[in-house]
Amino acid sequence: xxxxxxxxxxxxxxxxxxxxxxxxxxxxxxxxxxxxxxxxxxxxxxxxxxxxxxxxxxxxxxxxxxxxxxxxxxxxxxxxxxxxxxxxxxxxxxxxxxxxxxxxxxxxxxxxxxxxxxxxxxxxxxxxxxxxxxxxxxxxxxxxxxxxxxxxxxxxxxxxxxxxxxxxxxxxxxxxxxxxxxxxxxxxxxxxxxxxxxxxxxxxxxxxxxxxxxxxxxxxxxxxxxxxxxxxxxxxxxxxxxxxxxxxxxxxxxxxxxxxxxxxxxxxxxxxxxxxxxxxxxxxxxxxxxxxxxxxxxxxxxxxxxxxxxxxxxxxxxxxxxxxxxxxxxxxxxxxxxxxxxxxxxxxxxxxxxxxxxxxxxxxxxxxxxxxxxxxxxxxxxxxxxxx
Numbered sequence: 394x395x396x397x398x399x400x401x402x403x404x405x406x407x408x409x410x411x412x413x414x415x416x417x418x419x420x421x422x423x424x425x426x427x428x429x430x431x432x433x434x435x436x437x438x439x440x441x442x443x444x445x446x447x448x449x450x451x452x453x454x455x456x457x458x459x460x461x462x463x464x465x466x467x468x469x470x471x472x473x474x475x476x477x478x479x480x481x482x483x484x485x486x487x488x489x490x491x492x493x494x495x496x497x498x499x500x501x502x503x504x505x506x507x508x509x510x511x512x513x514x515x516x517x518x519x520x521x522x523x524x525x526x527x528x529x530x531x532x533x534x535x536x537x538x539x540x541x542x543x544x545x546x547x548x549x550x551x552x553x554x555x556x557x558x559x560x561x562x563x564x565x566x567x568x569x570x571x572x573x574x575x576x577x578x579x580x581x582x583x584x585x586x587x588x589x590x591x592x593x594x595x596x597x598x599x600x601x602x603x604x605x606x607x608x609x610x611x612x613x614x615x616x617x618x619x620x621x622x623x624x625x626x627x628x629x630x631x632x633x634x635x636x637x638x639x640x641x642x643x644x645x646x647x648x649x650x651x652x653x654x655x656x657x658x659x660x661x662x663x664x665x666x667x668x669x670x671x672x673x674x675x676x677x678x679x680x681x682x683x684x685x686x687x688x689x690x691x692x693x694x695x696x697x698x699x700x701x702x703x704x705x706x707x708x709x710x711x712x713x714x715x716x717x718x719x720x721x722x723x724x725x726x727x728x729x730x731x732x733x734x735x736x737x738x739x740x741x742x743x744x745x746x747x748x749x750x751x752x753x754x755x756x757x758x759x760x761x762x763x764x765x766x767x768x769x770x771x772x773x774x775x776x777x778x779x780x781x
Contacts, residue, residue: 403444414432426458453548455546456545458546460546461502463500464502472485478623479633483625505538507551507554518580534552535550573593577752584684587679591712592709593646593647594644595644596616602669604618604670606666606669615643616646621636713730717730742751
């Protein structure tokens with residue numbers, strides 16, 4: 394009698410020799426599936442079957458076998474098959490290898506709960522991972538599990554921890570215009586315009602080192618950004634498309650640096666439309682580490698009294714702040730920066746005290762002009778009344 398099956402309207406329940414109850418049902422494909430655990434009572438088994446039946450009726454049923462694949466297998470395949478830039482693919486592989494796989498890699502997708510994700514994140518933070526690294530790893534896990542959800546491998550994405558995806562990075566330093574020009578004068582002459590372009594065009598390192606003669610129109614004062622050079626962990630430079638579709642853009646350069654650009658092309662760039670604009674002494678493309686050594690970056694930054702820890706990327710940050718302070722709209726900043734979302738551009742939309750004072754001065758002038766105009770009209774009106 395212990396193995397007797399109890400038939401019900403949906404599914405089957407049987408009492409095991411242990412006294413516990415096992416529930417099973419036939420899926421839409423005709424295959425039998427057992428509950429992932431046994432139940433203490435027949436009522437508990439029936440309740441579980443009711444939830445499965447409800448999912449089937451709502452069209453929300455997930456084949457439990459689809460969620461048996463481990464995160465390691467699914468995640469590695471996800472990184473390999475995803476449409477990513479070479480640098481981004483390397484970064485995702487590193488994050489997965491160092492921060493996801495050791496703790497979660499052996500778990501089946503269907504077994505990863507929000508509680509599991511919360512414990513994993515706490516483990517990262519307790520073991521010395523920074524807020525920034527933990528946020529990057531969390532966003533990668535969420536993206537992988539979003540695909541698992543889309544593939545009907547899991548019922549919902551368990552990455553539901555508020556704020557876990559946010560990086561609390563310190564505010565990056567900003568150079569003054571005077572410091573930018575001082576820095577450009579402190580490096581070798583062939584790199585002077587490299588510094589100015591980084592600060593005043595908003596281009597990224599990889600976009601700058603990929604620029605060719607055909608990308609610059611000095612008569613129009615514009616720079617076209619159709620590609621970038623990405624440096625792999627091996628040191629190899631790989632040419633590819635811009636970081637995103639929004640990165641393919643044409644940017645206007647401030648007219649004040651156009652003469653510098655013209656002199657640079659004449660002095661340091663080979664003839665031919667495909668010649669790279671920024672190269673090393675021997676004409677090779679620039680590599681970040683070698684370039685920093687050649688210009689003695691840390692010493693040079695200190696020499697022009699820029700803050701300790703000032704990075705090359707902070708020149709782009711400086712230019713974006715200048716553009717925002719000049720009155721650029723969010724959409725204009727997005728175009729200039731090469732971003733497809735508003736999030737990054739909004740960072741530069743905060744009101745600076747200098748810009749706020751300019752707005753206040755302009756407002757004051759408008760108010761004063763209006764009052765002067767009203768006063769003049771009133772005097773004219775009084776004169777007419779007196780004359781009448």
